[in-house]
Amino acid sequence: MTTAGYARYSRFIIRRERVVGLIWLLAMPLAAFGLASLYPGLLPTPESLLSMASTMNTPAMVAMMGPVYGLDSLTPAIAMSQECLIWFAIASILMNIFFVNRHTRVDEELGRHEMFAALPVGRLAGGASVIVDALVMDVVITILTALLLIALDVGGTTAAGAFAYASSIGAQGFLFAAVTLLTAQLFSTAHGSMGAAFAFMGISYIMRASGDVSGGALSLISPMGLGLKVQAFYANAFWPIAALIAEAVAVAALALVVNARRDVGSGVFPARKGRDSASRFLQSPLGLAWRLSRGTFIAWAVAFLTLGAMYGAVLGELDSFVEGNDVIRRMLEGQLGAKSLVDAYIPLLGCVMALIASIPVVNTVNRLRAEERRGRLEQVYARAASRRAMFAGFAAIAAAEAVVFTFLSAFGLYVSASGTGLVSLGAIMGASFAYVPAILTLAAVAAMLVGIAPRLTALTWALFGYSFIMMYFGRLFDMPTVLPRLSPFSAVPQLPVEAFRAVPIAVMCGLSALMCGVGLAGYRERDTRY
Amino acid sequence: MSANEVIRIEGLVKRFGRISALNGIDLSVKAGEVRAFLGPNGAGKSTTIRCLLGILRATSGSVRLFGQDAWTDAVELHKRLAYVPGDVNLWDNLTGGEVIDLFLSLRGTKPDRAARQKYLDLFELDPSKKCRTYSKGNRQKVALVAAFASDAELFVLDEPTSGLDPLLEKVFQDCVGVIKARGRTVLLSSHIMSEAEKLADSVSIIKDGRIVMEGVMRDIAARGASLEELFLSEYKGRVS
Structure with a gap:
């Protein structure tokens, strides 16, 4: 019996998850509830709803958050779904990837799975328990979220809408649970398995973005594009949910078939062997810092080039988008005087890409602390390597990442938008590089915390989150001007719309x-x- | 500090917040000596060693190696010592060979390829495997090869053989014999009494963050007591 011991194993997983799992189960619905509760206050009038929808109905926003719908009968619930669904779907996907990987490849890699394999437990008990438990979590989150939204009842809420919204979050998560179960069979390391699942998420997001902007079928192939087709609180379509679940079941079944056939500890793709001796460059603190960052560096470099190109492709269609939209046209023109629409978009894109770029940059700085926590650096410091060299090594790589990622995203943007003849390389580079000091400021906050308050390194992410919210909501809503000013990203001159101001740049560099x-x-x- | 003293610890106190881990350690090890450093889990062995390596900063007291301060002169001192921890954590995505080379070259001297190969063969370690695929014993071997292949003057070994099988335990003992014959100094923290008895010239026993007994192995043997008896009697509070 290949699933013998299934029930016991399933309960064992739930027991191991009783803290982390419970946090997710409560945090997701409560966050959805909390964000939704802001909407009536933020968008009190039909005019404000319309103005928001106009802002959302621009290529950069559609690429980021999906297509606008329901313009003929806008409600706060529709606006909420429009702006929040994609982020909750991403959170749900992350939860599912971490969950499945934790109980499959991670256990196997650490040799914990062996203890179970030695007991009278069927070969499929592990995999089947994990995927069923993931489904249980997704269903619980779906129901809780839907019930909370119905109870909250912001304008335009319907029971069908609430369930369409919540089940899209759950179904996308469940599909990625199945995908991760499959990658856990294919790759022989937890690192490889999770990396592959993340790569699939990245591809889904990019396919959705380009499909949503160009109106192509890519949005239907991408699970994340499919998830947005529910059009919650408007069309309330449930066929995308059914499609996602069908896909998930098929992928999970395939994963279990592979699982039953392979050896414990092995994967379809075997672990690669590496070099048997260190390259010349590795043999120094800087070399070690680089070697540890290399893999993620390359992955992010590719991602930024792609992201830039994606936004660049959108830029060419900006005019046709605005053509049929008088409100936004007037809004942007009034703001900009004689400048073109494209010029107005470039600093916004620069800011978005700079914020995203600060994630890997801050991660690189924090890696110094992560390595320390895992007890690895003491072996380095027990040798003739100084703390200064190691600290400087990670700081140098973080700074280099800020420059390289900024360049690559700007370059990608230029290359894919150059056909339109609307943009110059100099303008794009100028607008993007103006944000480098802001990225460095965030990285320097991280470096300071690693040095003097290593337990508080999470504060950097709080500042990041604050900057993100200020960039996002600060542009959508009118905010007291002091609030955005606390984010380094708001201090950057908006080239080429504004004139260059050296003072904030110099202050941020000095502060860094x-x-x-x-x-x-x-x-x-x-x-x-x- | 006399000229041939390699380790000199005086009145070492280390507190973590309100918890006191070391309460005044005194320890002196001469050049060429192999000193066994014994004590149960949690007695302060690894904390002492981490202070010795300048990884932890002494709350008070002095820790000197080769006449220099273990904290301020750490980088210089570490060119002259090799360290093997009891629980080896390695980077998943590096190979054992890469880690050994990294450790050897971080000592500031040119790695000796022949010595590296010799110890890889002795410990039967495949250097081209990723660290994430190594077992506990294999991770331990990586640290041992990196230490023995270096031309250090002082070897700080913190339960170095945990996870090794008896055959490799024997290989390890032979390796210590070789460095001892070359006049190197060794501080060996261990739970394996037979290992300490076989290798050490002298012994220090630590209890509750203090050295409670020190002796020369010859004298202990002359009294007809085994190290294990001595250790157990120290901890049970009665002398056999």
Whole structure:
């Protein structure tokens, strides 16, 4: 019996998940509830709803969050779904990827799975338990979210709409649970398995973005595009949910077939062997920092080139989009005077890409702390390597990443938009590189925390989140001007619309150097500890 | 500090917040000596060693190696010592060979390829495998090869053989014999009494963050006591 011991194993997983799983189960519906509750206050009038929809109905926004719908009968519920569904879908997908990987490849890699394999447990018990438990979690999140939204009852809420919205979140997550179960069979390491699942998510997002902008079938092939087709609180279509679940069942079945046939510990793609000795460059602290960052560096470099190209492709269609939309046309023109629409978009894109670029940059700085926590750096410091060299190594790579990722996204943007003849390389590079000091400021905050307050490194992400919200909502809603000013990304001159201002750039550079220095000084003085 | 003293710890106190891990350690090891450093889990062995390596900063007291301060002169000192931890954590996506080379070259001298190969063969380690695929014992071997293939003057070994099978345990003992014959100094923290008895010239026993007993192995043997008896008696609070 290949699933013998299934029930016991399934309960064992739930027991292991009783903290982390419970947090997800509660946090997702509560966050959905909390965000939705803001909408009546943010968009109180039909005019504000329409103006918001106009802003949303522009290529960059459609690429980011999906197509606009329901313009003939706008409600706060529709606006909420429009702007929030994609982010909750992403959170749900991440939850499912982490969950499945944790209980498949990670266990196997750490040798924990072996203990079960030695017990009278069927070969499929593990895989089947994991996928069924993932489904249970997704269903619970769906029901809780829907019920909370119905209880909240913002304008335009219907029971069907609430369930369409919530089940899209759950169904997208479940499909990725199945995908991760498959990648866990294909790759022989937890790292490889999770990387493949993330890559699939990235591809789905990009396919959806380009499909949504160009109106092609790519949106239907991408699970994330499919998930948005429910048009919650308007069309309330449930066929995309059915399609997603059917796909998930098929993928999960395939994964279980592979699971039953392979050896424990192996994958369809075997682990590659690496070099048997270190290259010359690795043999230094900077070399080690680079070697540890290399894989993610390459992956992000490709992602930024693609992202830039994607936005560039959208830029060419900007005029045709605005053509049929008098409101936004007037809005942008009034704001910009004689400048073109494309010029107005470039600094916004620069800001979005800079914010995204700060994720890997901050991660690189924080890696210094992550390595320390895993007890690896003490082996380095037990040798003739100074803390300063290691700290400087990670800081240098983070700074280089900020420059390279900015260049690649701007370059991708230019190349794919150059056919339109609307943009110059200089303007795009100028607008994008103006944001590099802001990225460096965020990275320097991270470096300072690693040096003097290693337990508080999460604060960097709080500042990141704040900057993101200010970029996002600060442009959509009228905010008191002091709030956005606290984000480094809001201090950047909006080239080429505004004139270049050297002061904020110089201040951010100086501040970055200062915080980095404080971090280094603290780092040299403190204990190296887990 | 006399000229041939390699390790000199005086009154070492280390506190973590309100918890006191070391309460005044005194330890002196001469050049060419193999010192066994014994004590149960949690007695402070690894904390002492981490202070010795300048990874933890002493709350008070002095820790000196080769006459230099273990914290301020850490980088210089580490060119002259090799360290093997008891629980080896490695980077998943590097191979064992890469890690060994990294560790050897970070000592500031040119890695000795012949020595590296010799110890890879002795410990039967495949250097081209990714660290994430290594077992506990194999991860331990990576650290041992990196240490023995270096031309260090002081070897700090913190339960170095955990996870090794008896055959490799024997290989390890032979390796220590070789470095001992070359006049190197060894601080060996261990739970394996027979290992310590076989290799050490002298022994220090730590209890609750203090050294409670020190002795020369010859004298202990002359009294007809085994190291294990001595250790157990120290911890049970009665002398056999």
